[in-house]
Structures are given as structure tokens and as C-alpha cells.
Amino acid sequence: MNHPEALHPFDAAIRLDSAESGRYRGRIHQGYANFVGPFGGAIAATLLNAAWSHPDRRGGPIALTVNFAAPIADEAFEVAARAVRTSRSTQHWSMELSQHGAIACTATAIFATRRSTWSAVEATRPSATPASELPLLDSATYPAWVSNYEMRVVEGDITFGAAPRQDSVSTLWIRDKQPRPLDFLALASMSDTFFPRLFVRRQAFSPIGTVSMTTFFHADSSILARQGTAELLATARAQRFHNGYFDQSAELQSCGAVKANCW
């Protein structure tokens, strides 16, 4: 890489240097900082990147689970990625992110070589005002990572101090602010861009963190190529808030078909 300054900020944030096969070193980038530590989406994409960029990797991702086990310090980290089992059509990976020898994140990913089969979409697309008619979310009051995305909220925004809402549903348009053709790594990161449902429901801030996130990829490379740099329609909701934990289920859709589901 002769001109690292030309890297897209996202590529800089998820960049890994390989010391030996399956072992990488990375650094936390302040451009994707969250309230405390790094934005989880960039970490999820970094972990996926460790498997994705491995010479043994076969096929595209269909599922990714990232578990955030401990706070991540703003310094160097190591990622270990291991192809656990490879079959004719699938490949299972395990990844771990460590700092100072202690594991901060675990992850699993499944890659698959797809074949043409009967296909259908059942997910419905939420009705939404076109992105061109909605204002850009002002990221000034948000942590640094938000400024990397263009978000245009259709419904379910957050105004701290406003009246609590009856539900936690949000719908918004999203894409990279600095244009970057959509790929699996960007989808993994965007899976974590949904603001905490607790904030939306209560319109109040709480010190919380994601503990586990699973993304299912319905898109394949040809669908991603058609998407390019266009906005995705993103929608999220919670099912239950209970004694310290809540869920969040969400979809990222292209203008036509479902692109990815993330939970």
C-alpha cells in the first residue's frame, strides 16, 4: 500500500496487517470512536475481514456472530482467525480479538459457495419518504463514528429529553458518507449502526453496550455490485426489554429486495 492516505476511512478502520497465516494486527481508529471505545460495527467488520482476507477463505459470508466480551482499549489489537471446517459448499470460521493477551471479542462466520436455486422474498419493505426528500442527520452531537454515515431518518429518531415513545421502531436511509461501493464488510458494520432501541423508546441516554450481534447475509456479490453506493433502507425494532438486556432486530434492504438481516 503506497498511498495509505488514499484509503477510504472505513478501509483504514478495518485494516489488518498479517504477521503470519491467520494472525493479524490492527489499530483502533479515532474516526470510528463510540461513546466509550470503538464503534462495534467497525470491530465486527474487522473480525469478518480477518476471515475474508485469509488466503484459505472460500465463498461469501452468509452468517456472522460477534460477541463483545470486554471493553476495547484505543490501542493495538491482535486478531486470530481459524478455518474450523470446510465442506464442499460451506466453510466455518472462528475469530478472536485480543489485547495484551486477553480476549475482548469472539466471533464465528460461515462462508458459502452459493448455487442457483428457487428464490423468493417474503420480507416487506417499510413505506418511506424518498431519501432525497429527507434531511441529513446532524452527527455533531453523536460519537465520531456516526459522521462516517449519511443517515436520513424516516421515523423513530432520538431527541434526548423528549417524551418516551410507545415503540422502538426506527426506519432510516443509510450509506457511507464518503461514497464506497457496498460490500460484505460494510454490511457487517452497518448491522451495528442502529442506535440502541432503548434510547429510541425512552428518548433517554443510558450507558449500555452491545454484547452479541448476529448478521445474516442474503446478498451475494452480484446483488452488492448492483447496489453500488446507493442508500439502503434500514429498519429496526425491539421485542423485549427485560432486567438489563434487550434485543434489536433489523433489516438492511436495497430499494427492491432484502439485502441483509441483522440481529
Add this chain to the structure above:
Amino acid sequence: MNHPEALHPFDAAIRLDSAESGRYRGRIHQGYANFVGPFGGAIAATLLNAAWSHPDRRGGPIALTVNFAAPIADEAFEVAARAVRTSRSTQHWSMELSQHGAIACTATAIFATRRSTWSAVEATRPSATPASELPLLDSATYPAWVSNYEMRVVEGDITFGAAPRQDSVSTLWIRDKQPRPLDFLALASMSDTFFPRLFVRRQAFSPIGTVSMTTFFHADSSILARQGTAELLATARAQRFHNGYFDQSAELQSCGAVKANCW
């Protein structure tokens, strides 16, 4: 265990013998056989059981991901469970199931010590005819594992050869046929009892297998204790079928509140 014959079939199916700390041996039980190999729900519960029954385990499960990496033979297997990181409130585990030294399943689980907080349910409960008014699913034409459950289908059953359906939504009542008070292990297993959405949508059989399943547990011990041996209302749907893979999202609910979500 002096009277293993007195074990509930589910407890027999997920039973592990510990050779040393974090290493277990188990056997596939024919009572939970699937079309090919064992029922994935029993395997998921077995993997959760490895962490759950470990002396270092703290708190109850809030998330479980199980990845089925290879066919599981009908013979002995080993499970390794490792507490990756423990914090004040959460504990992250990694588990692997192996046969003859090759990994067949990977799993991660998060346990948490809950505290009393603001709580709310947003999930809606599907309208359903009471279980007492619905016939028991005849398990005779299904693989062995189905006969361990009482299922009463509200909508979205499968009749191979019937006309394809316009969606893949199913709703049914479910509980253990031989009464067994609900626990986290049973919930993990029931997360995989939803028949493949592809079969429901197309009303046709295909040779398919689960590759990854994530369960989020909203119930805590006190909710489980209240549930006891009563039926759960189970509902599942797919969002997209595409070139060899499809998703399935589902909830298992008590008569009142959401008990668990599984995807």
C-alpha cells in the same frame, strides 16, 4: 446417577460426562434422531449444557449461537467449553463439539447476572386458537425427535405435495410430550423445532440442514419457574430464500410475555 432409566428423554439426550474441567463426552441418542444425524436442537442444548453445568459458570444465558459445520455421526462425541472472559455482569463462553478429532459444531454463549431495570414487551402475540381446541400433530411420518414434543398447529402446517403457500409463516403450540418444567436447555432445543420454512412455503421436502442458529433468551429463572410445563406459543417466518440459503426468525412466547426469540 443410580437410575439413568428414570431420566427424562431430553435429559438423557443432552447428558454429558465430564472427563476433566471443561471437557465432556456425550453420545447421540436415537430418540432425538433427525432425517440424517441428530436433531440440531438437542445438539444446541448439549453445547449450552457444557457451559451451563460448568462449575465456573455464572448467571443465566442471554444469547447462544450454534454453528453446524459438518454432519454429526451417530456415535460418541466430545465437547470442549471454555470461559473466554468474565466481567462483573457477563460471562462469555466458547464451545466446540468434535468427533474423531474433527470439529463438527462451534458455539458461543453469553451468560449474565441480571439486575432489576425498566422493562417492557413490544412483541405482539399472534392470535391463536387455544391449545385445548387443536389436535395433536401426528408425529408418525416425522423423524424421531418430533415425537418428543406435543405440537398443535394453529397455521402453517406441512402436507408434502399440497399447493405451495404464499408465505412461510407458522404458528403452533409446543411443549415436551413427557412433562418437563421449562428451563434454558429446553428453550435452546425448542429454538430448532421449527420445521424448515422452505418446506412450509413450498409444501415439498428438500434435503437441507441448519448451518447457524442464534437464540436470545429474554426469560430469566423466575419467568421459567412460572411457565412450568405449560405450552409455549411458537411462531416463525422467513424473510428471504436466495440461492441455497434462507433465514428463519421465530419467537417462543409464554401465554403472556415473550419467553425467547430464536433465529
